[in-house]
Structure formats: structure tokens, C-alpha cells
Amino acid sequence: MINFSRFVLDNGLKVIHHFDGSTPLAVLNVLYDVGSRDEDPEKTGFAHLFEHLMFGGSVNIEDYDEPLQLVGGENNAFTNNDVTNYYIQLPADNIETAFWLESDRMLSLAFSKKSLDVQRNVVSEEFKQRYLNQPYGDVWLKLRPLAYTQHPYQWDTIGKALSHIENASLKDVKAFFKKYYAPNNAVLVVSGNISFDRTKELCEKWFAPIASQKIPLRALPQEPLQQAARTLRTTSKVPADAFYLAFHGVKRNHESYYTMDLLTNIFGLGESSRLYYALVKEKQYFSNFSCYHTGSFDEGLIIFSGKTMAGVSLATAEAAVWTEIEKLKKEGCKAEELTKVKNKTETSHIYEMMNLLERTIALAFAEVQGNANQVNEELQHFNLVTREQIQTFATLFLTKERSNTMYYEMAL
Amino acid sequence: MLNRATPPPFVVPQNFVIPLAVQYPLANGNILHAINTDDDALLKIDVFFAAGRIYQKQASVAALTIDMLFESTQKRTAMALAEAMDFYGAYTDYSVRSEWASVTLYTLNKHLASVLPYFIELLTLPAFKEDELELLKAREIQDLKVSLEKNSVLAQHEVSRQVWGENHPLGMIPSIENYNLVTRATIQAFFDQHYTLGDAHIFVAGNLFEDTISVLTRAFAIGEKSGLPLKKTEMVLSETASRVFVQKPNSLQAALKVVRSHVARTHPDYNDTQMLNLILGGYFGSRLMDNLREDKGYTYGVGSGISDYSFGSQWSIGTEVKNSAKDNAINEIFIEMERLTKELIDVDELNVARNYLLGQVLRSLDGPYSQLHYAETVELNNYSYELLYAGFERIKTVTPADLLVVAKKYLQAKDWLVVVCGSEESTRT
Incomplete structure (x- = not known):
């Protein structure tokens, strides 16, 4: 059970406080409710580029990192399709430094030309290092536009193309800040060895003076229900063919989310999972296989993927995957199988929640979706899932008409 | 009016306590090392064997042996074993390092008694079936082919070759030919020699009830203590550090490794070089990060670190940079090294690094698994x-003067090996 309290400042900043007296540390986490799904289709990769610029100095503080290092702290940030999240971990005694730094960059950035120039280069190198100069690195750049025709999940967080990043101007950057970086578009979580009263006092002191902004209502293009199978064949200089099969799933807040999660685990979690056993060990079609879902806030993807063994055709491999999917749709799963994935989920949930930073980020994610207490309700939801629900979900969602298949082939 | 320009006051962490592991004797003379925490329902059990790469006579033997522990046992198939452990929600993990191999079990306390027999079974009764080994090798070869497409992996292989030589167990590079040479008999022999539970180092962290301890001490008291002496290998200091270029056509980025053999953790200079390393490239505020990323935008990141062996250590700097910037980047790395050998580090810069590192120590001691890590080290x-x-x-x-002394001693360009993997004919020599 994770105990927490919640309050909202007058400017709309939502605050969660979580006390843990067993650690000498504290964490301050700011989650902004903006991700790559909110980007202009002609200016993609912007939420992530902006995350880099948040470290380029703020209105009253020239350098972000150094004052934090001086007090023994550490920070990082990440951007995904849904949100942008910043965290600081430091000795609890020095928590005020974190308030000072985070509130100043929420107030305003320095917007230096040099910082933009350099971070455009850094992000370009990140694009190359992670997506272009790696075998299979561009899989998501190809799979997303195949699976999504309307919804902005059709582009990856890094952006559609290097040119979008290279063309970013200081004007774009300022407009983005004004549009999304405001107290009423953020969730602040303060956790660790710091009292509620102190948290409240420091919030009032550092964050309350920041004015709220008018935040545009999110009205994203919705993905129409897929009616016909889509396929893509692509070749690249890789040492093995790879197979990808994607289906649309449900939103993070949907009641069937837990069913979807357990279903993918029955298929793909661990060496006793159905597809690992059937396709890697028995038939030996794949050198590895995974089945998982993207966990996105809006309707994400359920992915089946693996690299085939030399000499196995992708068509053969694909047919074998479908055999396993159809088998589960027809026969359902066994009771022990469902108990197994529930037990695995319990272990991994407890493992994650042992870590202060993970707990903190989980609270922020749950709160921005409307209910911080979700972190405490999660296991109960998983426990209620039935075999019938697993079978029904598979039957409804894992169909040919709603499939997106990609053959990622070796260039000869 | 709130003053946002002046930083709030702060204190620097000064006092650190490394919790001592409690030692429980086992009936076979071995010991269980335990870190007890009050309220964590999850147990982590680490079992270390002197079965690292340094003991192998052939490439990939150490790694394949530990991989095979997760296949069939003499009592049941791989699938039945995985199913039995998965049913109780257990997770396993393993790693092979230069000297030690370790197998880890995560299980909820309430399932310990059910899961532990399976865990012990996989550690003690592997079947090493021929067909499973062949399939494992085929999968590993597939993964290797993917790795060999990565510049950073190719560069790291070249570093191993240069530092150790291909006849040294740590210099043996995985290759398709090498995988094909490994036989079932080799694996069995390596296991017999290195995986005696009686000689293993066993650790647990979590909420340790009396029951928990008695279940663990009973289960692990099997196998005799053989007292096999650990093999000591001398660190081969590469006398003629050089520059090696590995060609990888059409690279958008080049991988750089700048490496030297270094002193052991017990050496009087070791701690000062850790601080020097931090300032050079060991954290976000380091000089190399400032120079290569924040000033020039050549790279997404650059890092520098010291990895320890019982007999020495290796100091290495690594980065992936825009291919066209590789020569400049190497230049800048050596400029930063040279600057540390010539100029005293500014006190303010040292204080930032010092305080950051003290914060890091505090973080490294927080939580049961971090404490377990200290006990293991x-x-x-x-x-x-x-x-x-x-x-x-x-x-x-x-002090800055202390750091200048070690910089002069350890940061001389002639002692560092440079490996570049990227496109074009060659780097300057």
C-alpha cells in the first residue's frame, strides 16, 4: 500500500506527497501533460527536443545541472508519446534546491540560441545512434505509420524525420513552451523523507507564484476501427529476417486494459509462455519471440515480434503465430496459465514499487490520468480478470481484419 | 518578493553506514550472507560461482554453460521447470562477468518454500542435452550476427583483442566458428569444475523471518566445500598503446573507445583516480560531456568509467559520435586529458564533483538491493x-594538487589505446 496525500495549488498545479522515512533521499518529479501525440504533424519530434532544451538554463538560473550536482543530486527526464517527465533525486535535506530549479524552469526558460543549436545536433545524433545506425533501429519508424492512419501515434517520439528537428526555430520553441509548460498542465510528486507540511510550504513558496495558462483542449484525431488487414515488406541491411504483427488494443484507462496485459503475458512472458515454447523451442522458427503491448494512454498496440532462424521463411513463421492465436481464441487459456501470469504480475509490481523513484513516477502517471490511487488498485484489477475475458478479448481484438503485418527482410 | 536568483542553502551528506550482512553457517561449512529489511515481501537471492570468463579455455564457454542451466534438468524438461517456477511468479536472472558468474532468484516470501527446490535443481542437476545445446548455439549465433552490426560492439571486441590478446580467456571473442567448436563435453567439464554449490557465495536480501532463514539454510547446504583455489591472472599492461581503426562502411556514427589498464581498488592511487575519472567523463557535468555534447553537439553522450578486476582494473572512455567528427572527438578527448595533467582543477569544479559523488554514495547505499550489492562486493x-x-x-x-599528481601519472596519451569503428580509410596515427 502506497500512502499519499493530494492537494491542488490555486494556479492549478496538482501535487502528490508520498512519505517514506526509511530513506535519506527525496524525489521531486514534474510530469507535463504533453507528449509527441500533441505535436503538429509537420513539426514532429518537438516534445522530445523541447525536453533537451529544458536543461539549457532557465530565466533566473543560468545552469540547471551544476547547482543540483553541488547539493549531491541527480536528474533525468524522458518523453514518450503521451507525456514528458522530469525527475530529481537528492539528499532529502536538500529538497529545496529541487523546488528552486524545477519551479524556475516552469516559470520560464532562458531560450538561448546556442542551446537550441547544440541540442538540435545532440538530438540528431541521438536519432542516428538509436534509430538509424542500429540494426532494426528504424522498426518503429515504419510500424507506427502502418498501424495508425489518423492518430498521432503514427510517429515516434524522436519524430518522423531528421529534418523536422533540424528545422526547429527559436520561435517554435517559445510557442511550445507557452502552450504546454504551465502549472495547470502538470503534476508534481514529492516523495521520500520529507514531511507533508514541508512539502506544502515549499510548494506555496516556489510554485504558487507561477501564473496558470490557458491550455488548449486536447482534441486528437481518432483512429477509425480498422476494417482490412494491412501489410508492409521492407528490406534493410540486417543479419536475420524479422516478423512484426500489430493489433490495436484498448486505452490505459479502459476496464479491459488488465485483460489485455495478462493476455500478452500468456503469449509472451518468460520461457514457459505459449509462443516462446511453441515457436522458439518446439518449432524452432524464431531465435527469440516477444508479445507485449505499448501501454499507451490512448489505444496502443499489441505486438507480436521475433527474428526468424536462418532458412525459415517469414510466411511459415507468420502462419505458426496465427495458429497459436487461433488456438487461444478457440480453446481459451488454462486456469493455471492465468494464475501463473497473475502471480508473475504480482511479483513484478511489488519489485517496481520497492524503488522510491519508480513509485514516484507511477504516482505521477496515475494522477495525470485522473486517479493517483490506481497504483494501489492495480493488483486487484489484475486478480479479477477471468479466463472468459481473456478469450473474449483475444477473439475481438486479434483478428485478420485488424492486423498490421510487417516483414522486415535482410537485404541480399 | 521571492528571490529566485539565489540558490537555497544546502548540506553535504557526510555520514555513511554500510549495513553488515548477517552470516548464517550452513551444515556443509558454507555461509549464507543476509541483508534483513523490515517490510519487503520480495526476496532476492544471488548465488555467485567462480565461473567467469577468465576460467574458460575456449571463447563463449562460460556464457553457454550458464545459459544451459536454464534448459532441461536431469529431473524435468526446460519447459516443465520454467512452468513450475513461473507458476509461483518467480523471476530468474543471470550474468557472466570476467571473474564471477551469478544466478539470481526473485520470489515473494510466501512462495519461497515452493520455488526454492526448483532453483536448487537448476543449479545442481543440469542435463546438458545435446539438442538443446545445438539450438542454443544457433540462437546465440543469430544474436551475435545482430551484435556484429553495431559499431560499439565491434570496437569493444577490438579493445579486448588489443588489451588481452586472443589467447587470453578475456580476449577470446565470440564468433560463429567459436560457437561451433563448443561441445557438450566442454560445457559439462566447465560446470563440474566451477559450479559446486558448496563453494558458491550465497546472498539474500528481504524480509527474513525465522522460517525464511531455515528454509534457505537447509536448501543451500548441499555439495561439499572443495576449496578450489581461485585462478589469479596478471593484468597485461599494454606497453605499446596504439590506435586501431575498424572499418564499418556507411556508418552514420563512429564508435570510439579510449582505454588503459589501471590499478586495483586496493592501490593507494585508486580513489583519487575515481575522482579524476568523474571530472573527466564520469557524470553529466564532466568535461568530456561539456565539450563533446554540450559545446560541440558531436554526440548524444560520452562516458568514462573504471571497471574493477580482483587483480587490477580497466579505465575506459566510450562514445558514439557523428562519423565526420571522429578525429576531432579523439583530439578533444586527449586535449581534456592533457589539460588535467597541466592545470590544477578549479576548487569550485572539484566541489561540484565531490558533492555529487557524496550524493551518489548516499544513493548507492539506499534500499535492500543496493546494500546487498555492497555486501557482495x-x-x-x-x-x-x-x-x-x-x-x-x-x-x-x-585536493586539486592531489588530482594533478595522479593525472600526470595516469593520463599520459602514450599509455592509452584508441579504437575507432566507423567509415573511411583511417584515423591519424
Whole structure:
């Protein structure tokens, strides 16, 4: 059970406080409710580029990192399709430094030309290092536009193309800040060895003076229900063919989310999972296989993927995957199988929640979706899932008409 | 009016406590090392064997042996074993390093008694079936082919070749030919020699009830202590550090590794070089990060670190840079090294690094698994707690003059090997 309290400042900043007296540390986490799904289709990769610029100095503080290092702290940030999240971990005694730094960059950035120039280069190198100069690195750049025709999940967080990043101007950057970086578009979580009263006092002191902004209502293009199978064949200089099969799933807040999660685990979690056993060990079609879902806030993807063994055709491999999917749709799963994935989920949930930073980020994610207490309700939801629900979900969602298949082939 | 320009006051962490592991004797003369925490329902059990790569006579033998522990046992198939452990929600993990191999079990306390027999079974009764080994090799070869497309992997292989030589167990590079040479008999022999539970180092962290301890001490008291002496290998200092270029056509980025053989953790210079490393490239505020990323935008990141062996260490700097910037990047790395050998580090810069590192120590001691890690480091390397505490104290007292002394000693360009993997004909020599 994770105990927490919640309050909202007058400017709309939502605050969660979580006390843990067993650690000498504290964490301050700011989650902004903006991700790559909110980007202009002609200016993609912007939420992530902006995350880099948040470290380029703020209105009253020239350098972000150094004052934090001086007090023994550490920070990082990440951007995904849904949100942008910043965290600081430091000795609890020095928590005020974190308030000072985070509130100043929420107030305003320095917007230096040099910082933009350099971070455009850094992000370009990140694009190359992670997506272009790696075998299979561009899989998501190809799979997303195949699976999504309307919804902005059709582009990856890094952006559609290097040119979008290279063309970013200081004007774009300022407009983005004004549009999304405001107290009423953020969730602040303060956790660790710091009292509620102190948290409240420091919030009032550092964050309350920041004015709220008018935040545009999110009205994203919705993905129409897929009616016909889509396929893509692509070749690249890789040492093995790879197979990808994607289906649309449900939103993070949907009641069937837990069913979807357990279903993918029955298929793909661990060496006793159905597809690992059937396709890697028995038939030996794949050198590895995974089945998982993207966990996105809006309707994400359920992915089946693996690299085939030399000499196995992708068509053969694909047919074998479908055999396993159809088998589960027809026969359902066994009771022990469902108990197994529930037990695995319990272990991994407890493992994650042992870590202060993970707990903190989980609270922020749950709160921005409307209910911080979700972190405490999660296991109960998983426990209620039935075999019938697993079978029904598979039957409804894992169909040919709603499939997106990609053959990622070796260039000869 | 709130003053946002002046930083709030702060204190620097000064006092650190490394929790001591409690030792429980086992009936076979071995010991269970335990870190007890009050309220964590999850147990982590680490079992270390002297079965690292340094003991192998052939490439990939150490790695394949530990991989095979997760296949069939003499009692049941791989699938039945995985199913039995998965049913109780257990997770396993393993790693092979240069000297030690370790197998980890995560299980909820309530399932310990059910899961443990399976865990012990996989550690003690592997079947090493021929067909499973062949399939594993085929999968590994597939993965290797993917790795060999990565510049950073190719560069790292070249570093191993240069530093150790291909006849040294740590210099043996995985290759398709090498995988094909490994036989079932080799694996069985390596297992027989290195995986005696009686000689293993066993650790647990979590909420340890009396029951928990008695289940664990009973289960692990099998196998005899053989007292096999650990193989000591001398560190081969590469006398003629050089520059090696590995060609990888059409690289958008080049991988750079700049490496030297270095002193052991017990050496009097070690702690000061850790601070020097931090300032050079060991954290986000380091000089190399400032120079290569924040000033020039050549790279997404650059890092520098010291990895320890019982007999020495290796100091290495690594980065992936825009291919066209590779020569400039190497230049800048050596400029930063040279600057540290010529100029005293500014006190403010040192204080930032010092305080950051003290914060890091505090973080590294937080939580049961971090504490377990300390206990393991001390036990496996025969370190004293005094050595570690002295290291913490040294962070507080080291001066710019001290760092200049070690910089002159260890940051001379001639002692560093440079490996570049990227496109084009060659780098300058």
C-alpha cells in the first residue's frame, strides 16, 4: 500500500506527497501533460527536443545541472508519446534546491540560441545512434505509420524525420513552451523523507507564484476501427529476417486494459509462455519471440515480434503465430496459465514499487490520468480478470481484419 | 518578493553506514550472507560461482554453460521447470562477468518454500542435452550476427583483442566458428569444475523471518566445500598503446573507445583516480560531456568509467559520435586529458564533483538491493569495510594538487589505446 496525500495549488498545479522515512533521499518529479501525440504533424519530434532544451538554463538560473550536482543530486527526464517527465533525486535535506530549479524552469526558460543549436545536433545524433545506425533501429519508424492512419501515434517520439528537428526555430520553441509548460498542465510528486507540511510550504513558496495558462483542449484525431488487414515488406541491411504483427488494443484507462496485459503475458512472458515454447523451442522458427503491448494512454498496440532462424521463411513463421492465436481464441487459456501470469504480475509490481523513484513516477502517471490511487488498485484489477475475458478479448481484438503485418527482410 | 536568483542553502551528506550482512553457517561449512529489511515481501537471492570468463579455455564457454542451466534438468524438461517456477511468479536472472558468474532468484516470501527446490535443481542437476545445446548455439549465433552490426560492439571486441590478446580467456571473442567448436563435453567439464554449490557465495536480501532463514539454510547446504583455489591472472599492461581503426562502411556514427589498464581498488592511487575519472567523463557535468555534447553537439553522450578486476582494473572512455567528427572527438578527448595533467582543477569544479559523488554514495547505499550489492562486493573481492569507508573519506579530503599528481601519472596519451569503428580509410596515427 502506497500512502499519499493530494492537494491542488490555486494556479492549478496538482501535487502528490508520498512519505517514506526509511530513506535519506527525496524525489521531486514534474510530469507535463504533453507528449509527441500533441505535436503538429509537420513539426514532429518537438516534445522530445523541447525536453533537451529544458536543461539549457532557465530565466533566473543560468545552469540547471551544476547547482543540483553541488547539493549531491541527480536528474533525468524522458518523453514518450503521451507525456514528458522530469525527475530529481537528492539528499532529502536538500529538497529545496529541487523546488528552486524545477519551479524556475516552469516559470520560464532562458531560450538561448546556442542551446537550441547544440541540442538540435545532440538530438540528431541521438536519432542516428538509436534509430538509424542500429540494426532494426528504424522498426518503429515504419510500424507506427502502418498501424495508425489518423492518430498521432503514427510517429515516434524522436519524430518522423531528421529534418523536422533540424528545422526547429527559436520561435517554435517559445510557442511550445507557452502552450504546454504551465502549472495547470502538470503534476508534481514529492516523495521520500520529507514531511507533508514541508512539502506544502515549499510548494506555496516556489510554485504558487507561477501564473496558470490557458491550455488548449486536447482534441486528437481518432483512429477509425480498422476494417482490412494491412501489410508492409521492407528490406534493410540486417543479419536475420524479422516478423512484426500489430493489433490495436484498448486505452490505459479502459476496464479491459488488465485483460489485455495478462493476455500478452500468456503469449509472451518468460520461457514457459505459449509462443516462446511453441515457436522458439518446439518449432524452432524464431531465435527469440516477444508479445507485449505499448501501454499507451490512448489505444496502443499489441505486438507480436521475433527474428526468424536462418532458412525459415517469414510466411511459415507468420502462419505458426496465427495458429497459436487461433488456438487461444478457440480453446481459451488454462486456469493455471492465468494464475501463473497473475502471480508473475504480482511479483513484478511489488519489485517496481520497492524503488522510491519508480513509485514516484507511477504516482505521477496515475494522477495525470485522473486517479493517483490506481497504483494501489492495480493488483486487484489484475486478480479479477477471468479466463472468459481473456478469450473474449483475444477473439475481438486479434483478428485478420485488424492486423498490421510487417516483414522486415535482410537485404541480399 | 521571492528571490529566485539565489540558490537555497544546502548540506553535504557526510555520514555513511554500510549495513553488515548477517552470516548464517550452513551444515556443509558454507555461509549464507543476509541483508534483513523490515517490510519487503520480495526476496532476492544471488548465488555467485567462480565461473567467469577468465576460467574458460575456449571463447563463449562460460556464457553457454550458464545459459544451459536454464534448459532441461536431469529431473524435468526446460519447459516443465520454467512452468513450475513461473507458476509461483518467480523471476530468474543471470550474468557472466570476467571473474564471477551469478544466478539470481526473485520470489515473494510466501512462495519461497515452493520455488526454492526448483532453483536448487537448476543449479545442481543440469542435463546438458545435446539438442538443446545445438539450438542454443544457433540462437546465440543469430544474436551475435545482430551484435556484429553495431559499431560499439565491434570496437569493444577490438579493445579486448588489443588489451588481452586472443589467447587470453578475456580476449577470446565470440564468433560463429567459436560457437561451433563448443561441445557438450566442454560445457559439462566447465560446470563440474566451477559450479559446486558448496563453494558458491550465497546472498539474500528481504524480509527474513525465522522460517525464511531455515528454509534457505537447509536448501543451500548441499555439495561439499572443495576449496578450489581461485585462478589469479596478471593484468597485461599494454606497453605499446596504439590506435586501431575498424572499418564499418556507411556508418552514420563512429564508435570510439579510449582505454588503459589501471590499478586495483586496493592501490593507494585508486580513489583519487575515481575522482579524476568523474571530472573527466564520469557524470553529466564532466568535461568530456561539456565539450563533446554540450559545446560541440558531436554526440548524444560520452562516458568514462573504471571497471574493477580482483587483480587490477580497466579505465575506459566510450562514445558514439557523428562519423565526420571522429578525429576531432579523439583530439578533444586527449586535449581534456592533457589539460588535467597541466592545470590544477578549479576548487569550485572539484566541489561540484565531490558533492555529487557524496550524493551518489548516499544513493548507492539506499534500499535492500543496493546494500546487498555492497555486501557482495566486499565478500567476493575480500575487501575490508575499512577500505570502503576510507574511499568515502577520501572524497571529502582530496585536493586539486592531489588530482594533478595522479593525472600526470595516469593520463599520459602514450599509455592509452584508441579504437575507432566507423567509415573511411583511417584515423591519424
